[in-house]
Amino acid sequence: MALGDLGEIRPVTRPSTAELIAEELRSAIVRGALAPGAQLGEAELAARFEVSRGPLREAMQRLISEGLLYSIRNRGIFVTELTFDDVVDIYRSRWVIEGGALDMVLDGRREQTWKALGPAIEEMRAAAERQDAAGVSDGDRRFHEILVASAESPRLVRAARTLLVETRMCLGALQTTYPDLHVQVDEHVVLREAIRSADRNEARRLLDEHLHDTVDRLRDLSTDDGTVPVPAAK
Numbered sequence: 001m002a003l004g005d006l007g008e009i010r011p012v013t014r015p016s017t018a019e020l021i022a023e024e025l026r027s028a029i030v031r032g033a034l035a036p037g038a039q040l041g042e043a044e045l046a047a048r049f050e051v052s053r054g055p056l057r058e059a060m061q062r063l064i065s066e067g068l069l070y071s072i073r074n075r076g077i078f079v080t081e082l083t084f085d086d087v088v089d090i091y092r093s094r095w096v097i098e099g100g101a102l103d104m105v106l107d108g109r110r111e112q113t114w115k116a117l118g119p120a121i122e123e124m125r126a127a128a129e130r131q132d133a134a135g136v137s138d139g140d141r142r143f144h145e146i147l148v149a150s151a152e153s154p155r156l157v158r159a160a161r162t163l164l165v166e167t168r169m170c171l172g173a174l175q176t177t178y179p180d181l182h183v184q185v186d187e188h189v190v191l192r193e194a195i196r197s198a199d200r201n202e203a204r205r206l207l208d209e210h211l212h213d214t215v216d217r218l219r220d221l222s223t224d225d226g227t228v229p230v231p232a233a234k
Helices: 003-008 017-031 042-049 053-066 084-106 110-129 133-149 154-174 181-197 200-221
Strands: 069-072 076-079
Touching: 017 042, 017 053, 017 154, 042 053, 053 069, 053 154, 084 110, 084 133, 084 154, 084 181, 084 200, 110 133, 110 181, 133 154, 133 181, 181 200
Parallel strands: none
Antiparallel strands: 069 076
């Protein structure tokens, strides 16, 4: 095709089969349906998705590149097990990305971001009322996705995506550290209000404390071998 003919190309909006499979597997890992350390059987998964092994392998390679799966030569592909060192690395990376996003939001998108975060807060609050710890964690992740997206930086969103999926794996373990789920909700309510009206230093301090508090809670849960337990899906 000549360079001048590129104007005839139209965007492809329909996701590929591999993309759809990757999203299903990603969701299963987040929910705990595929537990850390679990081996993924190609034949079983291909039969379940009713696809050939080609798009399945492409999907799994995507998740390997995201760090959610890993491959052992001559043994197979497994769900990543997070160690406490991984947790520290995840949250340090989030501190950089979300701190940058927050700075961009505070430069002129305060009110829009405050409004956009409302549904995530309500999702968390409703889940807390019905004692649904997993639902609170889903709302937690959604809150931080919206915060990063509100910076209107596609690159920050891409950088944050895998970190937030890995974080949701960690949050499953946090279900046992909040004696009252409303405490987890309240932390986000305070941060949301700070985004709307607090000065820059105070808003950043609250975000920093929130991220560091999670690391401290997970430190207390880490096992002797350094891994962080993630409850299986119910």
